[in-house]
Amino acid sequence: MRNxxxxxxxxxxxxxxIEGLPRETITHIxxxxxxxxxxxxxxxxxxxxxRGKSVFNLFFENSTRTRTTFEIAAKRLSADVINLNIAVSxxxxxxxLLDTVDNLSAMHADMFVVRHAESGAPHLIASHVASHLHVVxxxxxxxxxxxxxxxxxxxxxxxxxxxxxxSVAIVGDVLHSRVARSLIHALTIMGTxxxxxxxxxxxxxxxxxxxxxxxxxxxxxxxxDVDVVVMLRLQSERMRGALLPSAQEFFKYYGLxxxxxxxxxxxxxxxHPGPLNRGVEIDSAVADGSHAVILSQVTFGIAVRxxxxxxxxxx
Amino acid sequence: MTIVLPDPEALCEELVQQLRPxxxxxTALVGIHTGGVYLAExxxxxxxxxxxLGVLDISFYRDDFDKTGLHPQIKPSKIPFEVxxxxxxxxxDVLYTGRTVRGAMHELFDYGRPASISxxxxxxxxxxxxxxxxxxxxxxxxVPSDHMLVLDRYENGKLRLKFDA
Numbered sequence: 184m185r186n187x188x189x190x191x192x193x194x195x196x197x198x199x200x201i202e203g204l205p206r207e208t209i210t211h212i213x214x215x216x217x218x219x220x221x222x223x224x225x226x227x228x229x230x231x232x233x234r235g236k237s238v239f240n241l242f243f244e245n246s247t248r249t250r251t252t253f254e255i256a257a258k259r260l261s262a263d264v265i266n267l268n269i270a271v272s273x274x275x276x277x278x279x280l281l282d283t284v285d286n287l288s289a290m291h292a293d294m295f296v297v298r299h300a301e302s303g304a305p306h307l308i309a310s311h312v313a314s315h316l317h318v319v320x321x322x323x324x325x326x327x328x329x330x331x332x333x334x335x336x337x338x339x340x341x342x343x344x345x346x347x348x349x350s351v352a353i354v355g356d357v358l359h360s361r362v363a364r365s366l367i368h369a370l371t372i373m374g375t376x377x378x379x380x381x382x383x384x385x386x387x388x389x390x391x392x393x394x395x396x397x398x399x400x401x402x403x404x405x406x407x408d409v410d411v412v413v414m415l416r417l418q419s420e421r422m423r424g425a426l427l428p429s430a431q432e433f434f435k436y437y438g439l440x441x442x443x444x445x446x447x448x449x450x451x452x453x454x455h456p457g458p459l460n461r462g463v464e465i466d467s468a469v470a471d472g473s474h475a476v477i478l479s480q481v482t483f484g485i486a487v488r489x490x491x492x493x494x495x496x497x498x
Numbered sequence: 499m500t501i502v503l504p505d506p507e508a509l510c511e512e513l514v515q516q517l518r519p520x521x522x523x524x525t526a527l528v529g530i531h532t533g534g535v536y537l538a539e540x541x542x543x544x545x546x547x548x549x550x551l552g553v554l555d556i557s558f559y560r561d562d563f564d565k566t567g568l569h570p571q572i573k574p575s576k577i578p579f580e581v582x583x584x585x586x587x588x589x590x591d592v593l594y595t596g597r598t599v600r601g602a603m604h605e606l607f608d609y610g611r612p613a614s615i616s617x618x619x620x621x622x623x624x625x626x627x628x629x630x631x632x633x634x635x636x637x638x639x640x641v642p643s644d645h646m647l648v649l650d651r652y653e654n655g656k657l658r659l660k661f662d663a
Binding site: 215217218220221226229232493494496497 | 557563564572574
């Protein structure tokens with residue numbers, strides 16, 4: 184079966200997940216993003232690439248930050264952007280997902296950026312829409328958040344150059360994290376030899392080893408000599424039942440403090456997808472310290488999303 | 499039909515002679531990827547231009563994006579000087595339809611408002627589709643419309659004109 188993200192020429196038609204993408208496609212996105220980083224430093228921060236195109240941000244689940252970065256990226260490509268906060272509109276009135284999409288397609292949309300609490304919703308939309316339309320997954324359930332994975336990849340490449348020599352640790356609530364899943368797929372495709380996940384047993388998915396990662400339940404052990412530390416946000420809104428005793432206890436065992444970070448390589452970088460829970464998964468001294476590249480991630484995230492949208496729109 | 503291509507090294511020298519009287523301490527050169535950058539690097543050195551060389555990749559400004567999509571290998575544009583108020587000489591290898599030059603001018607204006615832009619090319623092959631003209635021309639050459647003429651560079655740095663498929 185053909186990868187549902189690729190068209191008959193093997194080009195990227197939708198971006199739904201990083202899993203199964205060819206390495207060349209990922210490299211092309213990262214290289215294109217490099218050129219967009221330069222654009223956002225100019226007097227005029229726009230290029231005319233998507234002039235006359237309409238990008239619809241369909242957010243069935245609230246996320247101000249992700250929606251804003253997609254909106255900025257689309258506007259810097261000169262697209263017209265329409266934001267729909269469907270969590271509080273027609274969906275609540277009982278309209279089905281595909282009826283909503285059909286209505287927006289009839290308004291001559293060119294691209295849908297979709298955030299949904301249910302895994303697979305962007306796939307469903309992509310398989311339903313006409314062939315000139317493009318769908319970008321902006322996070323679906325626990326499944327995937329491919330543009331976050333790509334911007335994490337871009338950030339790691341920017342600071343560490345070569346993926347094939349790196350040790351990367353992903354720390355915290357791996358179970359609920361589509362960010363972790365996307366990044367693990369991305370780093371595996373790029374040939375990263377040492378991938379670790381660190382967290383309490385209740386927050387590491389069963390069979391995590393099958394993704395090709397080493398599992399650590401002890402933070403100090405897992406951080407030893409890593410080049411990159413990726414902290415995950417503790418997703419209390421996704422917690423059902425008592426997976427955790429308390430946020431304080433989580434911080435005691437899995438919070439990243441300067442002392443714990445000292446176990447990593449001296450030039451290690453610390454990443455976080457935001458929003459930060461200071462004093463829960465990360466200490467302020469680390470979040471604001473010299474190893475943190477969290478704000479670079481935000482800046483690069485715009486350029487990476489510009490790259491994804493322009494590549495999709497051109498295919 | 500075989501076309502005899504001129505020696506690009508001689509044409510480059512010809513351009514240096516044409517440009518020399520127009521270079522002031524304030525002049526900036528900007529090469530267009532890829533062949534235009536090869537040429538601009540040579541002109542920049544030969545003319546002793548003080549302002550650092552700018553380079554443009556006009557992929558984000560092409561008018562055929564809807565047909566061809568994004569170029570697979572985009573190089574970052576770099577304009578390492580203040581564009582506003584500057585006299586800029588745009589450099590490309592081959593002038594044909596004029597669409598690349600239009601895109602390059604559009605991109606330059608997104609960095610600022612230059613005092614003037616002029617155009618230097620190694621080859622003018624005619625066939626214009628836009629009102630664009632070069633002020634400095636190495637040679638004029640008739641080339642069949644199905645041929646793509648580009649400037650390449652040998653490993654030793656010598657320039658080479660060739661036809662691309």
